Amino acid sequence: xxxxxxxxxxxxxxxxxxxxxxxxxxxxxxxxxxxxxxxxxxxxxxxxxxxxxxxxxxxxxxxxxxxxxxxxxxxxxxxxxxxxxxxxxxxxxxxxxxxxxxxxxxxxxxxxxxxxxxxxxxxxxxxxxxxxxxxxxxxxxxxxxxxxxxxxxxxxxxxxxxxxxxxxxxxxxxxxxxxxxxxxxxxxxxxxxxxxxxxxxxxxxxxxxxxxxxxxxxxxxxxxxxxxxxxxxxxxxxxxxxxxxxxxxxxxxxxxx
Amino acid sequence: xxxxxxxxxxxxxxxxxxxxxxxxxxxxxxxxxxxxxxxxxxxxxxxxxxxxxxxxxxxxxxxxxxxxxxxxxxxxxxxxxxxxxxxxxxxxxxxxxxxxxxxxxxxxxxxxxxxxxxxxxxxxxxxxxxxxxxxxxxxxxxxxxxxxxxxxxxxxxxxxxxxxxxxxxxxxxxxxxxxxxxxxxxxxxxxxxxxxxxxxxxxxxxxxxxxxxxxxxxxxxxxxxxxxxxxxxxxxxxxxxxxxxxxxxxxxxxxxxxxxxxxxxxxxxxxxxxxxxxxxxxxxxxxxxxxxxxxxxxxxxxxxxxxxxxxxxxxxxxxxxxxxxxxxxxxxxxxxxxxxxxxxxxxxxxxxxxxxxxxxxxxxxxxxxxxxxxxxxxxxxxxxxxxxxxxxxxxxxxxxxxxxxxxxxxxxxxxxxxxxxxxxxxxxxxxxxxxxxxxx
Numbered sequence: 060x061x062x063x064x065x066x067x068x069x070x071x072x073x074x075x076x077x078x079x080x081x082x083x084x085x086x087x088x089x090x091x092x093x094x095x096x097x098x099x100x101x102x103x104x105x106x107x108x109x110x111x112x113x114x115x116x117x118x119x120x121x122x123x124x125x126x127x128x129x130x131x132x133x134x135x136x137x138x139x140x141x142x143x144x145x146x147x148x149x150x151x152x153x154x155x156x157x158x159x160x161x162x163x164x165x166x167x168x169x170x171x172x173x174x175x176x177x178x179x180x181x182x183x184x185x186x187x188x189x190x191x192x193x194x195x196x197x198x199x200x201x202x203x204x205x206x207x208x209x210x211x212x213x214x215x216x217x218x219x220x221x222x223x224x225x226x227x228x229x230x231x232x233x234x235x236x237x238x239x240x241x242x243x244x245x246x247x248x249x250x251x252x253x254x255x256x257x258x259x260x261x262x263x264x265x266x267x268x269x270x271x272x273x274x275x276x277x278x279x280x281x282x283x284x285x286x287x288x289x290x291x292x293x294x295x296x297x298x299x300x301x302x303x304x305x306x307x308x309x310x311x312x313x314x315x316x
Numbered sequence: 317x318x319x320x321x322x323x324x325x326x327x328x329x330x331x332x333x334x335x336x337x338x339x340x341x342x343x344x345x346x347x348x349x350x351x352x353x354x355x356x357x358x359x360x361x362x363x364x365x366x367x368x369x370x371x372x373x374x375x376x377x378x379x380x381x382x383x384x385x386x387x388x389x390x391x392x393x394x395x396x397x398x399x400x401x402x403x404x405x406x407x408x409x410x411x412x413x414x415x416x417x418x419x420x421x422x423x424x425x426x427x428x429x430x431x432x433x434x435x436x437x438x439x440x441x442x443x444x445x446x447x448x449x450x451x452x453x454x455x456x457x458x459x460x461x462x463x464x465x466x467x468x469x470x471x472x473x474x475x476x477x478x479x480x481x482x483x484x485x486x487x488x489x490x491x492x493x494x495x496x497x498x499x500x501x502x503x504x505x506x507x508x509x510x511x512x513x514x515x516x517x518x519x520x521x522x523x524x525x526x527x528x529x530x531x532x533x534x535x536x537x538x539x540x541x542x543x544x545x546x547x548x549x550x551x552x553x554x555x556x557x558x559x560x561x562x563x564x565x566x567x568x569x570x571x572x573x574x575x576x577x578x579x580x581x582x583x584x585x586x587x588x589x590x591x592x593x594x595x596x597x598x599x600x601x602x603x604x605x606x607x608x609x610x611x612x613x614x615x616x617x618x619x620x621x622x623x624x625x626x627x628x629x630x631x632x633x634x635x636x637x638x639x640x641x642x643x644x645x646x647x648x649x650x651x652x653x654x655x656x657x658x659x660x661x662x663x664x665x666x667x668x669x670x671x672x673x674x675x676x677x678x679x680x681x682x683x684x685x686x687x688x689x690x691x692x693x694x695x696x697x698x699x700x701x702x703x704x705x706x707x708x709x710x711x712x713x714x715x716x717x718x719x720x721x722x723x724x725x726x727x728x729x730x731x732x733x734x735x736x737x738x739x740x741x742x743x744x745x746x747x748x749x750x751x752x753x754x755x756x
Contacts, residue, residue, distance in 0.1 A: 110707065135711055141711055143708065149709070150726060151723075157709070164714055
């Protein structure tokens with residue numbers, strides 16, 4: 060579903076990703092782990108098409124298409140969803156309005172009929188129950204005055220409503236207490252589907268206690284330094300990131316020679 | 317202030333006064349003749365303000381000065397007024413329509429009014445019962461003036477007269493619709509509103525004209541609120557894009573009264589509104605809200621003045637601007653807290669959204685605080701659309717143009733707060749920048 064080859068990305072002329080390769084198949088859940096500054100969030104932003112992230116080399120194929128040619132909204136309509144690490148507050152735009160506009164943008168793109176108000180409400184309310192969210196948040200401005208946990212839940216709620224093909228969760232676990240973490244994890248687990256891929260970007264192992272990934276990758280120095288099964292996450296929890304970074308440096312050194 | 321300029325405009329209106337004043341309303345009333353002739357004398361001295369006047373520093377009226385608006389009034393508008401009315405009428409209102417500055421009874425519609433409510437043409441009221449109006453005009457004579465308000469005092473031909481006896485509350489708003497139909501026409505609407513003790517009314521002062529005509533409107537509205545009165549004034553400025561619109565709204569508040577002002581400015585090539593209220597007794601409230609939307613080369617100016625003269629007054633002021641193209645806006649928010657006005661609570665904010673590099677705004681809070689036990693806050697911002705918000709919306713599948721519209725609309729929409737009348741609210745929603753949202 061997603062194939063990233065030799066991806067190089069700079070931000071403000073500073074190289075952040077330096078030759079990243081990653082292949083994700085439909086039905087899989089991948090965890091991207093790594094120390095702060097390793098480029099995890101950059102990868103998430105590049106996939107969503109954030110301005111200011113400049114791809115200097117490499118390519119990203121999504122469902123066989125060149126993803127880098129698509130505007131952010133086109134990516135969303137093609138089924139890519141990024142749950143933001145820092146969800147944006149939008150005063151004056153009701154949550155329900157954003158949800159409906161988003162759902163119908165995707166449906167129009169697929170040539171499907173737009174949902175009428177009634178069907179839409181039924182769908183959204185079901186997802187609100189799944190995310191254990193107060194329905195009053197539906198009529199509030201997007202993320203405005205939401206607690207940290209409410210914002211993260213709201214991201215997963217949007218994901219559940221939009222049913223993307225490829226979901227990327229950027230540090231969704233950060234700042235969540237254990238109850239909220241469980242709710243979020245349940246929401247993500249409910250999304251697991253043979254036609255869908257999920258990428259979890261996370262610093263810690265704890266989200267992976269609740270969502271078992273098929274593959275775990277460690278990002279260091281802007282590339283995948285190590286990949287493995289779920290047991291790799293546990294090893295990282297025990298040993299920290301230091302040894303992976305040391306390995307990566309050795310590899311980079313060897314590559315330079 | 318004798319440094320005004322004199323050009324085709326000033327010469328034109330002086331000649332017009334000389335020709336027409338015998339035919340203006342109240343020409344047979346000695347006191348009104350005196351008010352008018354004093355005013356034209358003062359105007360001859362003042363001329364039009366120039367940018368050397370502090371209050372007009374950012375708004376040049378040179379484009380008005382260069383023009384003689386000399387199209388004579390003609391009662392037939394060839395159906396233009398009817399078409400404008402069809403477009404601008406608001407359901408659920410009493411309606412007074414003025415075409416090219418004169419009352420148009422055939423287009424107006426007054427439903428049953430409660431006893432004690434006088435609503436109609438000012439010219440008719442002057443003819444029928446001048447005694448009731450004299451004190452208002454004389455008080456007006458002493459109000460702060462500039463060349464434009466003075467000119468209005470000299471040349472007004474009609475406007476609305478609304479007089480509510482104590483305790484009379486109108487359920488339906490009164491829609492005052494001023495339609496201009498002709499190129500090169502100058503009109504001088506004058507509205508007088510007196511709300512007795514505990515009386516209440518909502519006014520919608522609405523100015524409109526065609527985009528292909530260049531004309532001039534010089535409007536003055538004066539509102540006197542009795543003890544405990546409630547007056548809401550909504551101004552809807554939809555003048556044609558080549559027009560000049562200069563207006564003043566002055567309110568005078570008695571004890572416990574509440575004055576609400578909404579000012580929505582969309583049209584005009586050069587438009588300026590002065591909105592002033594004097595909290596002249598204890599425990600008054602004033603709320604001033606405004607939205608100005610400019611594009612192309614429009615120039616839109618709002619000067620507000622909230623004068624806290626007595627204790628325990630509360631004022632809230634929120635003005636917002638959305639400017640595109642090479643539009644320019646001016647906001648000057650003056651708040652005076654006089655020595656006796658202890659325990660005043662005044663808040664003011666002005667926020668501006670610039671959608672292009674060439675748009676410009678001059679915003680100036682002007683707080684003059686002479687009392688010590690007061691709460692006063694103000695803030696002004698000028699910014700662009702938020703890149704993070706735009707990206708967030710786009711990342712959810714909303715295209716860039718729609719995302720921009722949505723954010724612009726969201727910025728402007730809270731100026732509609734407090735507008736409860738359904739038809740007015742719907743009209744304003746349709747006029748908000750960003751366009752109508754897809755049904756959500």
